[in-house]
Amino acid sequence: MHSERERELHFGCVVKLHFSLSLSLSLSRELAINGELAFSKNKRKFFLKKSTTKMAPLLCNSSVVFFLLLLLLLLPCLLATPSAINDDVLGLIVFKAGLRDPRSSLGSWSEDDESPCSWAGVACDHRSGRVTELALAGLGLAGELQPRGLLQLQSLQRLSLARNGFSGALNPSLARIKTLAAVSLADNALTGAVPASVGGCSALVSLNISSNRLRGSIPSSIWSLYNLKSLDLSFNSFSDELPAGIGKLYKLRTLNLRGNRLSGPVPADIGSCYLLKTLDLSSNLLNGDLPESMQKLSVCSYLSLGSNSLSGQVPNWIGEMKSLQLLDLSRNQFAGRVPDSIQNLTFLQKLDFSENNFTGNLPESIGACRSLLELDFSGNSLMGSHPSWIFRSGLKRISLSGNKMSGMIQIPSDAPQNLSMLDLSDNTFSGEIPLDIKKFHELKLLNLSKNSISGSVPVTVGEIKSLEVLDLSWNLLNGSIPNEIGGLVSLKVLRLDKNSLTGEIPVQIGNCSSLTSLILSENNLTGPIPTAVGNLTTIQTIDLSSNKLTGTLPKQLSNLPHLLFFNISRNLFSGNLPAGNFFNTISPSSLSDNPGLCGSVLNRSCPGVLPKPIVLNPNSSSDPVSNPNSPSDARHKKIIFSISALVAIGAAALITVGVITITVLNIRVRSSASRSTAALALSDDYYSHCHSPATDDSSGKLVMFSGTDPQFSFGAHAILNKDCELGRGGFGTVYKTMLGDGRPVAIKKLTVSSLVKSQEDFERQVNKLGKVRHPNLVAFEGYYWTPSLQLLIYEFVPGGSLYKHLHESSPSNHLPWQERFDIILGTARSLAHLHRHNVIHYNLKSSNILIDGAGEPKVGDYGLAKLLPMLDRYVLSSKVQSALGYMAPEFACKIMKITEKCDVYGFGVLALEIVTGRRPVEYMEDDVVVLCDVVRGALEERRVGECIDERLGGKFPVEEAVSVVKLGLICTSQVPSNRPDMAEVVNILELIRCPQDSPEEELI
Template sequence: MMVGFLWLVSYLLLSVSALLNCNGGYGVSALLNDDVLGLIVFKSDLHDPYSNLASWSEDDDSPCSWRFVECNPATGRVNGVLLDGLSLSGKIGRGLEKLQYLKVLSLSHNNFSGSVSPALELNDNGLERLNLSHNCLSGVIPTSLGHMSSIRFLDLSENSLSGPVPDNLFDNCFSLHYLSLARNMFEGPIPSSLSKCSLLNSLNLSSNHFSGNPDFSSGIWSMKRLRTLDLSSNLLSGSLPDGISAIDYLKEIFLMGNQFSGPLPADIGVCLHLNRLDFSDNLFTGALPESLQRLNSLTFFGVSNNMLTGEFPQWISKMNSLEYIELSGNGFTGSLPSSIGDLRSLKCLSLSNNKLTGNIPVSLVSCTKLSVIRLRGNSFNGSIPEGLFGLGLEEVDFSHNELMGSIPPGSSKLFETLLTLDLSRNNLQGNIPAELGLLSNLRYLNLSWNNLQSRMPPELGFFQNLTIIDIRNSDLYGSIPRDICDSGSLKILQLDGNLLNGSIPEDIGNCTSLYMLSLSHNNLSGSIPMSISKLIKLKILKLEFNELSGEIPQELGRLENLLAANISYNRLTGRLPVGSIFLELDKSSLQGNLGLCSPLLKGPCKMNVSKPLVFDPSAYINQISDHRRRNESSIASTSHHHMFLSLSVIIASLAALFIIFGVVVISFLNVPEVHQQENSSCLILSPLQIGSAIQSRYSTTASEIGDGVFGTVYKISLGSQGRNLAIKRLVTSNIIQYPEDFDREVRVLGKARHPNLIALKGYYWTPQMQLLVTEYAPNSSLQTKLHERLPSTPPLSWSNRIKILMGTAKGLAHLHHSFRPPIIHYSIKPSNILLDENYNPKISDFGLVRLLQKMDKHVMSNRFQSAIGYVAPELACQSLRVNEKCDIYNFGVMILELVTGRRPVEYGEDNVVILCEHVRVLFEQGNVLDCVDPSMSQYPEDEVLPVLKLALVCSSQIPSSRPSMAEVVQILEVIKTPVPQRMEVF
């Protein structure tokens, strides 16, 4: 600091001296020293970690010999300072003002901070090139920039500049050829004065927050010298009018990631020099303009994730220079023309999630440069052309189609290049080719949900770089290869729903990178290998519905990262491991085993002791037959397995009939009581009433519609009245066993009447079975609409999403504030938010923890199993008081789900994404709108942003920082208020 101060004093004194002696010989020397002093003062404000500016000495008469400084040889004055990429930091000081003949100032790729003002407040002395890109500059653009009429090149990209750009900023841009303000935080409209930059060749305003409808007709389209136009990743809207053809030599246009709508300009094909065009991630509609076929210089064509329709263009082959075709996420119909094989330069063909039909053209084999082909989510049929697997492909995604036939063997070229292969959810048959084991670079393999009927390929162990194997529900048989983890890179292994037998190999412990092991619904036998305890990164372990036996290795308790485990319906015995998640598992993750020792399970507890324990085998059959065979039947029908009815299936059917019979009677007896006593909490049914009701003339139909932590839900249709009800058969474990206690608690729940709560109509109780009768919600659950939506079903609109949030908040507020003590839900998540015919939300399963003998053992042990990602952090700490704040945490996570369309926890190829943290980071970076669900065609930013803020407040790690539900309702009502009337809520 002292050095900087001394040089500033020297600079001021010598400047005065220069003025006093301007007519003498010393005056020239003083003027020359202005360049020295200006640069030394500039240097004094910098940190130069690698001493790049060591040659800059105040003892020199001229700076022309200094590194990174250029001078005019005729005058000896500095005309260029080029300090790019030198790791310099600090402020841009005012010493630069002394460089009166400066033409070029380039400070890019450093760590300069502060404002840009000193660099721009130079005299209008002919500065032609200014590059401050890739720094840490902040603040607004000073108006002085508008006076620099000589500037030809201006790059302020990759900084943290913000605020609106003054509308008159470019009134004097007569010389400007290049302008980039990309990757900052500018907002507001694009300045209309830009159209005065008649010599502009390149305009890049991408990755900002510019909004509104730009002036294309008399503005941007009038800039006839443009070669590159990049407005991508902003908040721009409106339509693109015709007139783009006026830009004679336009080569690149990027508009992706905005909210542009309407049809594409009809005359876009007149821009014959276009090389790259990307309009992806907008709201464009209509068919592709036929003029596009004239663009035979176009190499990149991207319009993915819009709402374009019409037949796939049969003239696509006329665009014979195409290398990349990105048309995914639209509504294109028809088939691919055989002439597509004429695109000999094609490298990437991405047509996923359209409505395309027909065969995959064999002619694609002629596209010898093809490396990426994505056809996911269409209705392609026929077989996979064998020749395709002879190309040097890197990514193949044919999933979610109707392809038949076998998987073609690969070629030596494919073995060296293929990284991703996804053929899931088709009708493929036959063996998995042994040649797949030669794919040395393969990282992702998904053959799930086919009808392969193939032996488990031993070649899977040959993969050296494979990170994900997913071959679920594909009729695989045989044993799991011992060397499946020899590469050590495997992260996800999913082999569920097959016919695999034999034991789990001890070598599974070599999968040291594994964080998901899922082998459920097979015929695996033997014991659980102790080597699984070596999988220290494991987060999910699914072994249910096999024939595993023996005791669970106690060493599995060391798996500290394990979040979810299911070992139900095997033949396991003995104690659960101490530690990890095993002592917290729910009954549904343990039941159906021969002799596990757990307070959640009934029946004998079989220990590995010398004296044998005797138990009743029929009790075991009665315990598991209903649940197990129902699940196996479901799996079998989905994955094309065909079986004859066995004795256990008959037993399960009889059990189901008994449930339906009880439900029918309850429905019949309960209907008149509800109408007679509207304020009554609920109706009690006795066995005597059931007996008399069997004689009733009412006919019913029943079907299972859900299965959760507290039991299975059935839909009952009353034949004569056309009325639907829902029946929940409660799990018997830990449910209150005395009828008077059960009655008291259910009556409390029956009084919780609110438009956004599922109404409790009645109940049935015996020591063996407890049923709850509730109203039926016809529009399924929020889970179904949000995460299990069929491609033909439209996504939830923002108006419905905000309605669901508001209704859920009001229902929770009623539970929290209208009862003393408050009714706490403990499990607010999309599967517990049911929707009526108008998308009004109704909270289900509220207060059911009141029916438990001991709430802590049941709910706490279930926090990872039933609600991964939703659980409030205080539920993991017994020392904290658990109250209604945990519901508010759940609600905050659910808000994020509704806005982003993503699940609270997502397992990627290399990491696990926690939604709360992901959104919080984006908010801190100023890019939170990047996380909004792309399936929403339109949404009001002024509602979405405060709703996201509310979500982050509700999901605070500190319970006391979360608002009450009454406050949440008030905040949502303010957010829904029209903008002119709205007050700030955060």
């Protein structure tokens, strides 16, 4: 470290040099012609070389004299200052100055250091001491990417700025760093086009600018990077055709252009990239046939061309690509027969030809693919029976749904047992379900729906303990539901509807403790609903309609905490409805055509026998033959009177004690409230301003993460002002208050203090939350702790909640589509950021998303459930997931495994809520409408346009809206493993974002 005097002298000299630089510019040019000026940093010598014969006339020049005087003026500075600033230090400090660093991730970068090699994210060559690598991925950096400082790093080889918040356009000057070999700018918010100057980075071996907002054409100059081995431009908005010349990249091993809007054919010279191992052009607008040159990609192991408009027949030469491990041609327009040459792909592990127009039989030859694990031919027009190898080849996942296949399902005795998914739905298979289905001990999904399968449900199905989804609906099944069904302890979805099943619902079904959906409608079932159904605490949907069920409804049904849908219409039930909870608001249509049912919901009173009134006559005796005037009767009356008196006195005493207790508690609550500071729940909008008298705040611990003066303008123990209260959430009351510096903040006063962990655990958790910063998260700014009072201090967001904008605004003041999409995308990014930091939100809903002044979403109330010592079902259901409709099915499991997939489910519901403008659950006059079910049904019936919010006026990008709806339904899958990760959700949203300048389409 240099002394203060050295710093002052150094700064003064720099100022003098800068001031005189312009004055001496012309002189220096003249001097450069007649002599040579040199400066040695290491020896700190300044010298002038000049031939003796030319020096005299030069010194006569007045301007030269002035320049020499200037040198004499600066000479003490040059001799007295410390060693010159290292070029790399200077460059990195300049680079840092143009950034926003909210986490102080670059705090170790100091201009006083002689070398940057010990700085965070910096690596140097041990010989030259020059910076060779800058690894700043995932540090929360933001701002425009300005390469000015980076140009000083003349030995920089690797630059990683991925997973940050950089914005603006790619600066062409980046191409001037000629030493760069690897660049990663993925997962930022860069916009604009890729500059043509990128072709000048001749040393580049790896370039990754995926997951940004780049658009326009891919420049042809990029094919000039002859040393390139990996190129990733995925998940942007690049359009137009791929320029010619990709075959020049003969060293290329990985090419990923997935998730753009590229059109035209696959480049004809793609086969010249002989070393290509990974080729992903999926999710674009490519068309035409596959180019023949592709067969030259003999080392390619990953080929994904799904979700395009490619057509024609799959060529027979596809079998020449013998290194393929993944082949995905799904969701295109390929037609004709599946080529037999696929049998040559002996290393193939996943084959996906789904949603095309393939015809004919599924070739027997595919059975030669000994490594095959996943097979998907769903959504085609394949015919014939399933080939014999389908169960013998050791496949783990088989999907042949949505074809025209027929015949019986035959499982050979020597079939391997590792099958985990079998979907043969929506075909014309017949015969019975084979008993050998039990062989597949790892089976999680069995879907044989929409076929012509007959016979009974095999009892052996109960031996598949891993089964999570069993769908046998829309068949010709008969007989009773086997008792062995109760052995499916992992079962989440059971669908046996639209068959001809008879008998009673087995009591053993109550053992399916993970069940979320039970659909047995449109059968011939008889008997009552087993009371054991009341044990299914995770159940959300029960549909027993259109059967012949009888008896009264079990009272235990009213205790099911997550029941959303209950339909017993068109049966023979009788008696009163269960009281409370879900049944207070059940739709009458779900109970219709049950003549014996009664209750207020049905406007039908229940008959009953009223007890006779008890008349107490003090002159009568309980003994009809006794003498009313006998002494024994008198003594009996006295005893009765004495007991009655004692009871009355005891009741009065209890009431008195209760009144006193409540009074004392009220006094203590007021006292505690007087010591509270204004707190703010993040679920409502903020408009009012309020202040309270200042008091002492030294009795508790107040911490501000920003390092600002931790003082409230009115003191930490101010009396709560009712006018400051803005709302109440699941964890506390909401207030607005001011800090000592006049800045407004949002304060949440926790109302679950008795459940809060110890101070040590509390502070550990809130400190963790305080470090999780993101532009779409409400900033956690501090906390206040006493054993009886805990306050959480947040950034103040003035724009109100998303709930208010969606459901309480006037029709003329609704959110336009672009803002809705930005809110969905911003929310997804914030959740992905939380999940990267191992934080689960637990409580996602529209009232917990605030809109700032710029219309950007800010997600609040994240991670608060971790402040509690234990997450039992009551706390989760009543405190955290207080809004019905956002809860993932697994939230109610007895043995809870709450993961990030719960947030994904809540996000899916939220996305549907934003697109439709409807609440997740709506209670109509005669019905309960669950948004997910309504939208899913509309999508299946191809009328999803009816679900879009009418306030949008019918003009918006249809493709975007429908894609968001589909994504929302995927996120709300009943099975957690079927939901994408939030990082994948962000990528998908970036993919489906329509260009802002695209014309809006009319929704019909």
